[in-house]
Amino acid sequence: MIEAELKARVHSPEAVMRLLDKHASARVEVYRDTYYDHPDGSLEQAGEELRVRTVQGRDGTRTVLTYKGAAVDEESGSKPEHETRVETAEATHAILRGLGYVPFIAFEKHCRNYDFEVRGRKMLATLVCVPEIDGTFLEVETLVDENDVTAALEDIRAVLTALGIGPDDLTRETYTGAVAAQRR
Template sequence: MYEAEIKFIAPPGFRLPGTRLADAVYRDVYFDTPDGAFYASGRELRLREADGQTFCTCKNPPFDAASASKEELSTAVADTGAMEAVLTGLGFVRRMAYVKHCRRSRTMHNGLALELTLVTVDFAAGTFVEIEHQARDRALGLAALPVIRSYGAAIGLTREYPRAYTDLFLDARDRDVTEPRPC
């Protein structure tokens, strides 16, 4: 799937519109090659645990640089430990791990199903709002981005944040050299 997503900085007191979904806590572990080449190529490899389930996701380089929207290939994992052993057996190493707290809702706008997520992460201050649409191909993903942007503006979201949480994590870790965060 092509995840057309725009991330915004949440204004103070922002409330999610739409139909509320269950809140979620994601425990994410990202893997990379020892030399960092996989991540440097714009790809990401993640194990995510949430609500008693684990998913392994490979994100390809962005299909839209302005929003950093990516194609995501994901599958459920029956045994998290075994999957981590497979990844390390293939030569990947843990690059980072963090927790993402999400309050979620769903709505329709201009014929598109949109998922909205109010996000905080355990390594940085501030709150973000993600608005995303799952598209079946690149062209539909690109077509969804202006709709997402207009919907964001309509609900008071004006400050886009085009960087990935993984980039924000690495920036925070690099600034905090006296107390590095273990993976």
């Protein structure tokens, strides 16, 4: 499956939150993300990602292992995504290190997630604050087959427009890149 996604910088987070609250219940969670790579950095160079994410929220803690392939849509950066829940973060980190992967970067994201349906698509909108980066971001995503990416992105743009987010607000900036730049 492809994660069709657009990300934007949000200039009025409270207004966007109020609009989203009218359509879905928020799930407030903290993500602790660790990205892994080969020692030579070849995953990052290829535009691929290997991540362990531990999510802490009101309903408890869960950990997922995610691999994202290279972008299939250059404008949005939408990528194939394969994700599975794992039993423990510690074991998953140990397995990846044992296989020769090295932690590339780790950071926290404070998220307010909204699940809803638009135009027959299950969507996830996430308001994101990364303590090390200035500003608030909004990600809107849906999982689709590769032949449906263009139509899905049009539907996501309609959601963003309804939330007061325009084309000039869109960004391809990655959290990993922004956090790394902040730490230099």
